[in-house]
Amino acid sequence: AKAPVRVLVTGAAGQIGYALVPMIARGIMLGPDQPIILHMLDIEQAAEALKGVKIELIDAAFPLLKGIVATTDAVEACKSVNIAVMVGGFPCKEGMTRKDVLPKNVPIYRAHASALGEHAAPNCRVLVVANPANTNAVIFKEFAPSIPEKNITCLTRLDHNRALSQIAVRLNVHINDVKNVIVWGNHSSTQYPDASHATITTTSGEKSAGELIADHHWLQNEFITTVQQRGDVILKVRKLSSALSAASAACDHIRDWLIGTPKRTWVSMGVFSDGSYGIQPGLFYSFPVTCQNGNWSIVQVFRYFYSLTWPIIMLSTMTGLKIDEFSRTKMDATAIELMEEKSLAYSFIDQ
Numbered sequence: 001a002k003a004p005v006r007v008l009v010t011g012a013a014g015q016i017g018y019a020l021v022p023m024i025a026r027g028i029m030l031g032p033d034q035p036i037i038l039h040m041l042d043i044e045q046a047a048e049a050l051k052g053v054k055i056e057l058i059d060a061a062f063p064l065l066k067g068i069v070a071t072t073d074a075v076e077a078c079k080s081v082n083i084a085v086m087v088g089g090f091p092c093k094e095g096m097t098r099k100d101v102l103p104k105n106v107p108i109y110r111a112h113a114s115a116l117g118e119h120a121a122p123n124c125r126v127l128v129v130a131n132p133a134n135t136n137a138v139i140f141k142e143f144a145p146s147i148p149e150k151n152i153t154c155l156t157r158l159d160h161n162r163a164l165s166q167i168a169v170r171l172n173v174h175i176n177d178v179k180n181v182i183v184w185g186n187h188s189s190t191q192y193p194d195a196s197h198a199t200i201t202t203t204s205g206e207k208s209a210g211e212l213i214a215d216h217h218w219l220q221n222e223f224i225t226t227v228q229q230r231g232d233v234i235l236k237v238r239k240l241s242s243a244l245s246a247a248s249a250a251c252d253h254i255r256d257w258l259i260g261t262p263k264r265t266w267v268s269m270g271v272f273s274d275g276s277y278g279i280q281p282g283l284f285y286s287f288p289v290t291c292q293n294g295n296w297s298i299v300q301v302f303r304y305f306y307s308l309t310w311p312i313i314m315l316s317t318m319t320g321l322k323i324d325e326f327s328r329t330k331m332d333a334t335a336i337e338l339m340e341e342k343s344l345a346y347s348f349i350d351q
């Protein structure tokens, strides 16, 4: 039998946490044969609720769940964890903007990063969910120098899944037949859901979304705004923000990262920019990535060039996917927002 994997969920008594922990304990994140020890952290005010979650987990009698650590002590919570899903954070209440939650989340992410940096298992993988997710990831990286940046990511998979679903609904095809949408940039209203490289499997082979959806106006307008504003729609009807779909997306993110993305399929993940696609290095920016052997890499494609002189030498170079002007503008706008958030976050560190 496999050795158990220790998975930490911060903010575990919150609504995403409540949806997420049973999914992890059921094997949805790491597979049906992977035993789990769940570490759950929350703040003092949520200690009683956290106790309740622990009792329910025990009562659910999950065969894969080999142990539960439920605590308000960050050091105890972080001990030897292999995967950390950071959901805990100050929520954006009515009338608040992301700029208002940043000063509250900077110290939280600083504390959690230090605790994980010192106490997590080697090669611990981190997924930041709490908003502003990309910028919380920047703070996390700053204060966990022992955790390599390739092990720190943030969640844009819910946006990615929403984009896949919008295309599937529009074309009346099954979700499994749609792939390779991209969510670029920030997990915020400036994100750029891009269907220009998306493909659909049909009985007559693979077709591009642009070929099947003749209404390009829809692709460049309603498609984008529907995905961007989906969170607000849920909030309006449910009177609560999305939780089950966010938890499910967190499972998809970790599963694809550790187990690998299917062949010729990429997913969107917020990762440390290396300057690919002209995005400023050092930002956590959502890119199309493929994963193999527990590592992500930003999608690059081979382009071949042939020299004209004898002897003919074939040269190849790695470049990104083709980006048109429409996409470029949107990708840059969301990068600018991230740069602003990052410098604002640093101003709270220095205080």
Ligand code: NDP
Pocket (backbone or CB within 6 Å): 010, 011, 012, 013, 014, 015, 016, 017, 042, 043, 046, 087, 088, 089, 090, 091, 092, 093, 108, 129, 130, 131, 132, 133, 155, 158, 231, 241, 242, 243, 246
């Ligand atoms: P949720 O579980 O609903 O959300 C948690 C975080 O995830 C929020 O920051 C939320 O952002 C974010 N998020 C990211 N992506 C999504 C998405 N696609 N849909 C919805 N949310 C998303 O919040 P709760 O308030 O129920 O739970 C938060 C938990 O954190 C509580 O248990 C609380 O006790 C704990 N907490 C911990 C703190 C600490 O560690 N010091 C401080 C404050 C709270 P958004 O708000 O923008 O929706």
